[in-house]
Amino acid sequence: MSAAPVAPVGPEDRWRGAAVALLTFSGLGLGHVLLRRWWGALACWLATGLLLLIALPATPSGVPVAVIVIYLLFLLFAAARAAVLSLRRPLTWPASPQLAFGLAIVLLAVPICGTILFDNARQEAVQRMLLSQLAQADAAIATAETQSADTAEPAYLTALGTYQDLLDHHRTSRAAKQVPARLTAFYQHVSAPYSNHDYCNAIEPLTFLRSLPDATISTSDLGSLATFPNDPLATSLYQCGVNALGANADPTAARDLNLLLSTFPTSAQAGKVEPAVAAAISAAAGNLTGSDPCSATATLTGLGTQAKALTSSTATVSAALTKDVATDGSDIESGSYDCAVSDYKNGKFPDAxxxxxxxxxxxxxDPNKALAQKFSIAAQIAQQDADAGKVVPTLTSGGSVSITISNDSPDPMQILYTGPATGTISIDACASCKTYGTDLEGQQNACNDSSVNYPKTSFTLPPGTTYFLQKSTGTNVRSYSHSEQYDAGSVYDVCAFETSIFGNLGL
Incomplete structure (x- = not known):
């Protein structure tokens, strides 16, 4: 049995070793292929294939660092091993070690280009991820736009936080470059009530925009948007506050105008607050001489309450507001009288x-105090006799008609009268007198007992029709009214008495 052939061993060739090492380090296993070391080549192919399996498709996070380190260490080991094996082992191709080295340099472009392409793919994945985050923030804002302000605010803040994160960490990304336009559209939408002249409903969203914390979206990134809400908010506060000035003393007026005066004290809108209050008071005061002084007085009363609630740190404005309050108070004083007179003339005698x-x-x-007292007397009489209300009281007193009234009653008597003159007289109780059983009995016997010193009082009146109202303090005694026509120069003696059923004024 013959042994396997052994490859010839030649002298060491460092060019060959370098070439084989570079060909192996390319990750393609070509160094081992040229040495016909197929297990080594297969190991390189498996390692590179596993790397590609992990890396592709490219994701924003890329390949884990540990995988890359292990792969590079493996390639270094494989390259070093191939270099050692090739030092004394000639290559079947190419014949020149220098040519092999050049080929190895050229083939390094493969992993380099692959790395570049992978990095581009990873960056594109990052861009798509950031665009997805931008789209999610946009969707959150779109959904919040249909919700109430309280519900929408957290969603707005979260979306703005996403915009800021894109600007802070990915400023050059395609998503971040779209953020300024998104911010402009966001501000325009949130401030839409102002654009639609819905000033009261614009205050809350404009305040929200103005008070956005820098941590949510930085002032530098907002640019001109950072100060955009100021003027619209000042205008909205002014318009809403001024429109609430009036009779019902709506607290909205003081709330919004005070906020304007404190937040934007030097603004043009703040400068118009006091003139607007003064104009409202003047207009209401002008209506006091019109057909409805009561409404005008109610408006002045509401304006006074609102004006008193206004404060300003500017001395001149504060002084002007104080003057407005005083003017309003004076107008209310005269208006209260005019309203009461109007009630009287319109037959609203209890109100008058x-x-x-x-x-x-x-x-x-007040100079009208005396006449107001006369109107009160006349209104009491008119509640019992409507004809008395046809006479408008004056300050006239005295006259050519002399009247003496005696009190044949155990209770004090109060006699109210109106007509050519208006007034009231009081007569003390008669200690020895009693009430009569019937009106007829009283008319026959009242003031006829010569032994009784009946309390009495005398007064004078102008001639004409006078309306009387007798009032007694007795229990279960009703008031009694009647009218008399008096001639000039005449003298009248009358007797007041009470029955057990109702009070009476005897003649």
Whole structure:
């Protein structure tokens, strides 16, 4: 049995060793192929195939570093082993070691080009991943746009955080280059209520845009968008606040205008707040002489409440607002009187009495106090006798008609009258008097007992029709009203008495 042939061994050739090493390091196993070391070539092919299986298709994260390190160490080992084996083993092809080395240099382009192509594929995967993140943020914003502000805000912040992450870590990516346009569209959409002149509903979204934390989206990346909400927000606060000025004392006015005065104190909008308040007060005051002074007074009352709630750190504005409050208070004073007079003239006698009494109590030094008291008296009488309400009270007093009223009653008497003159008189109770069983009995016997010193009072009136209302403090005694026509220069003595059923004014 003959032995297997042994390959001839020649002198060491370092060119050959270098060529075989480079051919092996290319990952194609060609060094081992030229040496006809097929198991070594197969090992190289398997290692390279496994690497390709792990690496492809390319992903944003690329190939794990550990895999690359192991693969390179394997290639170094295989290349070193092939170089050692080739030092004294001639190649069947090519004949020249230098030519083999040149071929090895050329073939290195294969793994280099493969690496470049793989890196390009990985970068494209990264770009697609970033574009997907951008699309997800866009979708989140689109969904949030249909939700309420409270629900939408977290989604907005998350999406903006994605935009900022793209700018911070992938600024040169295709996705990041689209972020400025996305931000502009986002700001335009969120501020859409302002663009539609829906100023009250624009305040919240504009405030949200203005108060975005720098950690969510940086001011430098926002550029001009960082200050974009300021003027629209100031305008919205002004418009919404001024439109809420009026009779119902809507707290929206003070809330929005105070926010404007404190947030944008030097803005043109803030400068218009006090003039707007003054104009509203002036317009309402002008309506006091119109057909509905009560509505005008209610408006002034609401404006006064709102004006008192306004504050400004600017001394001149603060002083002007204080003056507006004082002006409004003066207008309310006159308006309260005018409203009560209007109620009286329109037959709303209970309202007129209540309003006049409140006016006298609230404004004891007002020049109209005395006449307001007359209107209150007339309104009380008119509630019992509507004809009395046809007479508008004046400050007239005295006259040529002399009237004396005696009280034949165990209770004090109050006599209210209106007509050519309006007033009230009081008569003390008669201690020795009693109530009568019937009205007829009272008319026959009242004030006829010469032994009784009946309390009495006298006063004078102008001639004409006078309307009376007798009021007693007795229990279960009703008021009694009637009217009398008096002639000039005449003298009248009357007696007031009570029955067990109702009070009466005897003649």
């Amino acid at each position: 009495q209540t309003a006049m009494d409140a006016f006298v109590s609230t404004y004891p030094n």
